[in-house]
Amino acid sequence: MILVCNHRAGAISVLDNLIAIGAERVPHLYHRGTITRQSLQQSARWKQNAQQQSNLQARWLEHKASGK
16 A cells, blocks of 8 residues: 555556556546545535634644744
């Protein structure tokens, strides 16, 4: 197993250079289907994660302001 996230070029390179053994599962790694940005932002999961990110940012700003 190889972890290649947050580096698109690296992930593409890994996928392009996979050996033939096990490569039949590679198409499952590609995105299938469609989703719009608007429908994503309206999803419960998006809203929950956005709220968590806002809370973390607020905590960080409070910590930074306190000079600790």
